Amino acid sequence: MDRRSFHKGAFATLAGAALPMPARAAPYTGPNVILVRFGGGVRRAETINDATTFAPYLRHVLAPQGTFIPDMRIAQLDGVNTSHAEGTLNLLTGRYLAYRDVGSEFLNDRLEPTEPTLFEYLRDAFDLPSHQVLLINGEDRPQEEFFTYGVADHYGIDFRSEMLSLHRFKLYKFAQILAERTADEPTLLDAQAQYDALLAKDPRAFAPEQSADVTAFWARWRAHYGDDGFRNPRGDRLLTALALRAITELQPRLMMVNYQDPDYVHWGNPSHYTRAIQVIDDGLQRLVEAVAANPAYRDNTVFVITPDCGRDANPLLGVPFQHHFNTASAHETWALILGAGVQAGRTIDRAIDQSAIAPTIAALMGFTATRAEGDVLSGIFR
Amino acid sequence: MTLAVGRPALPSRLIRLLRDLGVGGLLCLHPVTAIIALGWLSRHMTSVMAPDDAPAPGWMFGPRGAGRIARAFGGLAANIREGLRTFAGLALLTLPFTALWLGAWWAGWENSFNKGYEQAAIGPALWFGATGYALLILAHLPFARAHAARAQSLSAFTAWRTIRQMRAAAGWRAPWLALVSVILALPFLGAQALPVFIEELVPGFAAMSSDRQQDIADTTALLTATYAFASLFLLRHMAARIAARPPARRWLAPLWLILSCVIWFALVAQIVIAQFMNYDPWKWLIHPFYLLPWAG
Numbered sequence: 001m002d003r004r005s006f007h008k009g010a011f012a013t014l015a016g017a018a019l020p021m022p023a024r025a026a027p028y029t030g031p032n033v034i035l036v037r038f039g040g041g042v043r044r045a046e047t048i049n050d051a052t053t054f055a056p057y058l059r060h061v062l063a064p065q066g067t068f069i070p071d072m073r074i075a076q077l078d079g080v081n082t083s084h085a086e087g088t089l090n091l092l093t094g095r096y097l098a099y100r101d102v103g104s105e106f107l108n109d110r111l112e113p114t115e116p117t118l119f120e121y122l123r124d125a126f127d128l129p130s131h132q133v134l135l136i137n138g139e140d141r142p143q144e145e146f147f148t149y150g151v152a153d154h155y156g157i158d159f160r161s162e163m164l165s166l167h168r169f170k171l172y173k174f175a176q177i178l179a180e181r182t183a184d185e186p187t188l189l190d191a192q193a194q195y196d197a198l199l200a201k202d203p204r205a206f207a208p209e210q211s212a213d214v215t216a217f218w219a220r221w222r223a224h225y226g227d228d229g230f231r232n233p234r235g236d237r238l239l240t241a242l243a244l245r246a247i248t249e250l251q252p253r254l255m256m257v258n259y260q261d262p263d264y265v266h267w268g269n270p271s272h273y274t275r276a277i278q279v280i281d282d283g284l285q286r287l288v289e290a291v292a293a294n295p296a297y298r299d300n301t302v303f304v305i306t307p308d309c310g311r312d313a314n315p316l317l318g319v320p321f322q323h324h325f326n327t328a329s330a331h332e333t334w335a336l337i338l339g340a341g342v343q344a345g346r347t348i349d350r351a352i353d354q355s356a357i358a359p360t361i362a363a364l365m366g367f368t369a370t371r372a373e374g375d376v377l378s379g380i381f382r
Numbered sequence: 383m384t385l386a387v388g389r390p391a392l393p394s395r396l397i398r399l400l401r402d403l404g405v406g407g408l409l410c411l412h413p414v415t416a417i418i419a420l421g422w423l424s425r426h427m428t429s430v431m432a433p434d435d436a437p438a439p440g441w442m443f444g445p446r447g448a449g450r451i452a453r454a455f456g457g458l459a460a461n462i463r464e465g466l467r468t469f470a471g472l473a474l475l476t477l478p479f480t481a482l483w484l485g486a487w488w489a490g491w492e493n494s495f496n497k498g499y500e501q502a503a504i505g506p507a508l509w510f511g512a513t514g515y516a517l518l519i520l521a522h523l524p525f526a527r528a529h530a531a532r533a534q535s536l537s538a539f540t541a542w543r544t545i546r547q548m549r550a551a552a553g554w555r556a557p558w559l560a561l562v563s564v565i566l567a568l569p570f571l572g573a574q575a576l577p578v579f580i581e582e583l584v585p586g587f588a589a590m591s592s593d594r595q596q597d598i599a600d601t602t603a604l605l606t607a608t609y610a611f612a613s614l615f616l617l618r619h620m621a622a623r624i625a626a627r628p629p630a631r632r633w634l635a636p637l638w639l640i641l642s643c644v645i646w647f648a649l650v651a652q653i654v655i656a657q658f659m660n661y662d663p664w665k666w667l668i669h670p671f672y673l674l675p676w677a678g
Contacts, residue, residue, distance in 0.1 A: 139497070234497030267491040268661020276495070315592065316577035316599050318662045327581045328588040 028126035028253055030366045031340045032301040034243075034287065035118075035256040035357075037091065038280055039084060039308045040263030041324040044070065046277055047307070048334050054274045055281035058305065058336065062284065066303070066338020067380040068347045074309060074331040074354045082330035085109045085143045087308030087354070088258060092117040092147060094358030094372025100151075102203035109143045110203050113150040115371050118358055120155035122254055125367035130162045131213035134252040136242050138235075138260040139166035142201045151204070154371065161254075162214050164242045166229070171198050172210065172218040173227055217249055236261040236276060240283035244290050251296055254365065259283065265311075270319050302339035302364055306357060309333065343380050352377065403615065405441050406675075407608030413668070416676040418458070419611055421465025423618045423675070427531035430622035464534070469674060471530050471539030475519050476672045482512030484666040487657070513650055520649065521642040523672060524559055525549045527618070528625035549639065551629030556638050559620055560645040564652070566613040567671055571652040573606040574678075575659035607677035610670040617671070 038047065038058075046054050048070055053059040074082055080096050089099045089111065098115035119133045137144055145167050149160035174195035177183055183191070199207070210218070225232040233241045236259045243257050259280045265273035284305065291297040311321040313329035324330040333354065338344065341364065355374030362369040363376045390398070402422075409419040418441075425439035437445075444456015452459075490505020525548040530538040538544075549556050577599075581587045584598060653669060668674045 229499060235495065238497075261495065264491060264495045266658070267487070268657060268663075269488060269491055269495075272491065272495045312578075313588075314577065314580060315595050316580055316602070317660050319660075322661060323578055323659075325578060 025123075025125065025127040028122075028128050028365075030253075031364060032252070032291075032297055033254050033361055033365055034291070034301060034303050035091065035254070035361065036280075036284065036287070036303060036305040037088060037256065037258045037260075037308050038305055039088070039258055040260040040276060041082070041084065041087075041309045041311045041330070042262050042273075042277060042307045042333075043311045043313060043321050043329060044332060044334055045313070046274060046321070054277040055284075057281045057285045062288065062303075062305070062338060063336055065344050066336050066346075067343050067377075069335040069337075069352050069377075070347065071349075071351045072306065072333045072335045072354055072356075073351050074333065076331060082309040082324045082326050083109060084141070084260065084263065084308045085111045085147075088144055088147060089113050089117075090354050091306065091308065091357050092119075092256070093150070094355050094362075094369050094374045096355060096373070098150075104143075111143065112204065113147055114152045116150045116152075116154040116159075116369070117147065117161070118254065118256075118361055118369065119161035120149055120159035121362055121367050121369050122365060123159040123161075124155055128253055129211065129213065130160060130208075131211050131217075131250045132252045132254075133161040134246055134250065134255040135161045135163045136239050136246065136255065136257045137163060137165035137167070138239060138258060141258070141260055142167065144258055144260075146202055146204055146207075148208070157206070157208055160208055161256075162211060164214070164217070164246060166238065167198060167201070168210060168214070169218050169221060171195065172215060173222060174198070176219075176222070177227075213250060217245070220249065221245070236279045236283060240286055243283075243287055247287075247290050247294060247297060254361075257283075257287075262311075265319065265322055268319055268322060270321075273321060300340050302337065302342055304335065304337050304357065304361060306335035306354075307333045337377075337380055341382050343382055346380070348377075348380075402441075403608065403612050406611035406615065407604070410607035410610045410670075410675045410677050411603060413674060413676045416674050417465035417469055418461045419465070419614075419675050420468050421461035421463065423614055424464045424468045424527070424531045425460060426615070427528055427618050427622040427625075428534070430619055431528065431532050431626045464531075467534075467536050468527070468530065471526070471536050472523075472673050474536075474539055475523065475526060476516075477667065479512040479516035479519065480667045480669075480673075482508055483516075483653075484663055486512060487666065488663075513647075516650060517643040517646050520646040520672065521556065521560065521639055522546070522549050524556075524563075524617070524621035525552065525625060528621050531622070532625070548625055549642075550632045550635035552624050552627075552638075553629075553631060553634065554638055555624045555627075557641040557645055559617070559624060560642045562620065563617055563671055564645055564648040566617065567649050567652055567669075569609055569613075570606070570670065571656045573602065573609075574656035574662070574665065577602070578659050603677050610675045610677050614670060614675050 045052050048059055050059065074080065074087065075096055077096055090096055093113055093115040095115050098113055099111040100114050102110045102112050104110045122128060123133055135148055145163065145165060148163055149155065149157055174191045177191040178188060178195065181188065232238060239257055239259055243255065246252055246255060261276035261279060262273045264276060291301045309324050310330045310332045311324045312327045314320045335357065353374055355372065356377050359369045359372040359374050360377045363378065406419045406422065409415040422439050422441065428436040429438050440457035441461065442457050443454065444452040448456055486505050486508035490509065493501050493505055522545050526539050526545045529541060529544055529548060576583065587595065649671065657665060662678065665678060668676055670676065
C-alpha cells in the first residue's frame, strides 16, 4: 500500500466516522441557496445587455425578480487572473488568490483552495450531511473537480461538499464493475485502468470517498442511463440534469452549478459561445421551475447567478471574445440574486467586487465567512 | 514603371528594391490587389531563372516598343495574368488540405461542444490526414512555383515528374529553403497572435477611442503586408536561384524530402497556434507562404 492509498483509506475512515456532523452543530433551517456559475467566462454584452443578450430568460424574466448587479468586478490585483478555477474559488472563498498550484499543465490549471470554502463554513455552523452541500461540475474540467474543501488548517475534509460530475460517476461505475466481477477479463482490466486513471487526476494527497447517499444517487443514475455515456445529456445540459436530480433526490441546502461551455469559444467558433449561453439560460429556467414545483424549495430558495470571469472585448480580433486573458473586459462580470428574503426589482448601480458573493451567501444562510475579504451586500435583504 | 536592361548600378538597384517592396507591400493590404503582387513575384522568379529571356518585371508599364496601351499597362496586365494563373495553380495544390483543416477544426470542436463521443475520432483523423498531404505539398511547392513561373502555364503546377525532379535536384537546399521559410513565417504568427495581448502591449488601449484603436490596427496591417511581400520576395528569389542551379547528388533525395516535411510541419504548427490565439477561418485557406500574399 502506497502513501496515497493509505491516506485515502485512513481519511475515508475518518470522514465516514465524522458523518453525520457532530451534534453540537444546530440543524439548518435557513433558505436553500443555488449558486449558478454562469461560467466558462461570459461578457455582459451577450448575457445581460437588453438588446444583445443570448440569455433572454435570465435578462427579461429573472432579473426583474431579484437584485441585479450589472457592474460586478474582479479586482485588478497582482497575480489575480481572470480564469475559471480562480474565479470559482473567488466566489467560494470570498478572497482573491486563495489557492495554490498543485501541478498545473499547459492550458489546464490545477489549483486547490487554501482558504475555507462556503461548504466548510456552512457545515461547521450547521448539522448538515455532506450530500446536502453539493458542487456540480462538468465532465472535462478536472481543474475544478477538487474544490470541495480548503487544504489549510481551517476546517478541511470533514466539512467538505460532495461533488456530482461524470468524473465521480465513472469512479462509482468502475468501482461497481470491479466489485460485481460479472464482466469479462478485458473489460475488468480496462475498468481497473480507467479507475486508476481517474484517481490519478486527483492532485490531492488524499481524496474522500463518496457518501452512501451520493453512491445511491449514482446507482439510480446508472440504472437510468446505463454505463456507456451515450444516453445521458452532455455538456452543460448534463449539469442541469444532475442539478435537477439532486434537487429531487438529495435535496441540497447549498448547491453550486459550475456551467462551463461558453469557454469553447477559445477555439474560435463564436456559435459555441452564444449557443452555450442559450443552453445555460435554458438550464436556469428548468432549475427555477423545478424549485417552484418542489415543496422543499418553493419560497425557501435563493438563486445567486454570476459568471466566474468576463471575456475579452478586443476589436483587433475576428472573434473579440475568444479569450479572457486578464483584459479590462475580462474583469467585468455581473450578478443576480433572487429568491426568499432578497429584494425584487432592484438594480445596484455601483460597482460591486466579486469577493462580496461568498460573504453575502453566508449572511443569507445565517453564518459568517470569517476569512472572506469582501463585504456583505446587506442592502439586498428584505 | 520598371524595365531593367542590363545590370544597373547598386544605388539604383537599392532604390528599385525599396520601391518594389513598398509597392508590393501596399498591394498586399487587400486580397484583390495581392493577386498583382503574386503575379509580380512569379515574374520575378522567371527573371531570376532566365535573366536573358525575361527582364525584371515592372508593376505597370509594358516593354518599350509595344503599342501605346500595351506600353502603358502591359506590366500590370502581365502581373494580373500571372497572378491569376499562380493563384489558381497554388489553390489547386493547397485547397485540398487547407479546406480539410478548416473542416476538421470546425467539425472537431463542434463535436466536442456537443460531447459527441461517437464521432470523436473524425476531426483529428481528418486533420492528421490533411496534414500528411500538406507536408508533401509544402515540400514541393517552391519547385512547383518555380516550374510554373518558368513554363508560364497552369498545367505546370501538376507536372509532378518535373517538380519531383527539381526537388530532388535541389538536394539539401530543399530543407534549407523550408527552414528559412518557417523562420520567416514566425512574424505572421506574431501578427495574428499578438493582438490578443494588445492591452498589455499598448498601455491604455482599452480606454482609447475606436478611431485610435483602428489606427493601431491599420498600422499593424501595413507592417504585416510590407513584411509579407518582403519575405516572399526573398523566398521566391531563393527558390528561383535553387531551381536554376545544376542538380545536387540525388541519392540523398529521400532524406532531404523527409527532412523538408519535418521542417514544414513547423509552419503547420505555427498556423494552428495562431488560429487558437486569434481565429479567422480564412487563414486556414490563405497563408502568404502557400497561397496569397495578403496580410489579412
